[in-house]
Amino acid sequence: MRLVGLGWLLLHAGCLNAAEPLFQNRFFPLSQNTELVCATSQQNFTPTAALADIIRFYEAGHPDLRKHAVAVLTDHKNQDHLDDLADYREDCANNSVGELCVLEKYWDDREAAWRALALFYDTKTVIKHSDDYRYEVRRFNADHLRLFEKAIRKIPAFLRQSISKAKPVDNLEQEIADKPTVMQELIRDAFQEDYKNSIWQDHTHPLTLIPGIGFRSQTVAQVFSGQNLIVFTVKAFDKGKEGGTYRDIGVQYLVDFRLPIVVHEIAHTIDNFHFWNGQDDLYFFYKYHKISNDEDIMKIIAEAKLALWPSKWFEAFEYLGEVNEGRYDGTTQEKLAELVAQYILIPERLQQSAPAAYQWLREDIFRGIEYEGYDRCNVPLTKPLSWWQYATGKMLGQ
Ligand SMILES: [Zn+2]
Numbered sequence: 001m002r003l004v005g006l007g008w009l010l011l012h013a014g015c016l017n018a019a020e021p022l023f024q025n026r027f028f029p030l031s032q033n034t035e036l037v038c039a040t041s042q043q044n045f046t047p048t049a050a051l052a053d054i055i056r057f058y059e060a061g062h063p064d065l066r067k068h069a070v071a072v073l074t075d076h077k078n079q080d081h082l083d084d085l086a087d088y089r090e091d092c093a094n095n096s097v098g099e100l101c102v103l104e105k106y107w108d109d110r111e112a113a114w115r116a117l118a119l120f121y122d123t124k125t126v127i128k129h130s131d132d133y134r135y136e137v138r139r140f141n142a143d144h145l146r147l148f149e150k151a152i153r154k155i156p157a158f159l160r161q162s163i164s165k166a167k168p169v170d171n172l173e174q175e176i177a178d179k180p181t182v183m184q185e186l187i188r189d190a191f192q193e194d195y196k197n198s199i200w201q202d203h204t205h206p207l208t209l210i211p212g213i214g215f216r217s218q219t220v221a222q223v224f225s226g227q228n229l230i231v232f233t234v235k236a237f238d239k240g241k242e243g244g245t246y247r248d249i250g251v252q253y254l255v256d257f258r259l260p261i262v263v264h265e266i267a268h269t270i271d272n273f274h275f276w277n278g279q280d281d282l283y284f285f286y287k288y289h290k291i292s293n294d295e296d297i298m299k300i301i302a303e304a305k306l307a308l309w310p311s312k313w314f315e316a317f318e319y320l321g322e323v324n325e326g327r328y329d330g331t332t333q334e335k336l337a338e339l340v341a342q343y344i345l346i347p348e349r350l351q352q353s354a355p356a357a358y359q360w361l362r363e364d365i366f367r368g369i370e371y372e373g374y375d376r377c378n379v380p381l382t383k384p385l386s387w388w389q390y391a392t393g394k395m396l397g398q
Helices: 002-018 048-059 065-073 079-091 099-107 110-123 142-153 157-162 172-176 181-193 234-240 259-273 295-303 310-317 332-345 347-353 355-365 387-392
Strands: 125-127 207-211 221-223 229-232 251-253 382-384
Touching: 048 065, 048 110, 065 099, 065 110, 065 125, 079 099, 099 110, 110 125, 110 142, 125 142, 142 259, 157 259, 172 181, 221 259, 229 259, 234 259, 251 310, 259 332, 295 332, 295 355, 310 382, 332 347, 332 355, 347 355
Parallel strands: 125 207, 207 229
Antiparallel strands: 221 229, 251 382
């Protein structure tokens, strides 16, 4: 008995040593140069063969990993999704790649499935369909996954880790024991509804990107306070893609200008999780401290003058209520998200327009990491419309 037990332990200890830890952020490294920004949606994403290598790297010595990962990446409550997934499992029953076959059918595309799995293993990002099955919720496809990969690669690994910290619920009952009954009920209700955002056994919650429908038709994307869930209205979001012609601003985009939108949204999650130390069970409930509500930092944000985005890209958003002189500087939260996006994507301009805020971002948020932005691109970002494109072009905001 003892020998068998020892052998089993040694065998498994050997396995554990051979298996690579998850979420190493090594295959999707930070991109500080212009490679990903001066690009169309067709350029500079990780090729499918390399995605297969990433998947092999993490799965070696982890026999059940794929099954668990696919369960996370296809986690739905909606019955239509559950029926689809049951069908996929049946169709894939005799397939040698097993659960990967299910994920390929879920995305209806091999490349999309492999990219979703590789991004999850390496960067702890979850990209899924909306749980809402309705036809009008336009889905993500392989093109969106390529873009999300680029946006994640603009974020340093230490920030990717801080935005995937979870809200704890382990000691909730203890924490609220001495509160009035009414307040206890309120807190329990709030956490109940938020349960999806609260737990992972390692006390983290992956950054999660899903499609949805905004509150108003012009809502391109949103992040709710205290969360790391980003919801995209795919139809509005895709207006930023290269090739779009817009006669209000008289230009056609030549690079994929959806990238700044994703970076802006991730910036909201950086705001949400910056001060969170992973300890206090009630932190997100009523003591919630963000960059954008910190007294000292609010002053830096208020005094900063945002830069103007190049080549009229940002004028696409002129119809937003909070745009002033071409700058999206409405609430403190929005202005902070713009500052962070500008630090990553147009740092040369931000350094000119808001030197103090630039220095604060470099020291306190980015730990000295700096970028090259759109102004360093060797290719034009937009081109003027021809008379024919002008005559047939779309109006923005419609
Ligand atoms: Zn925003």
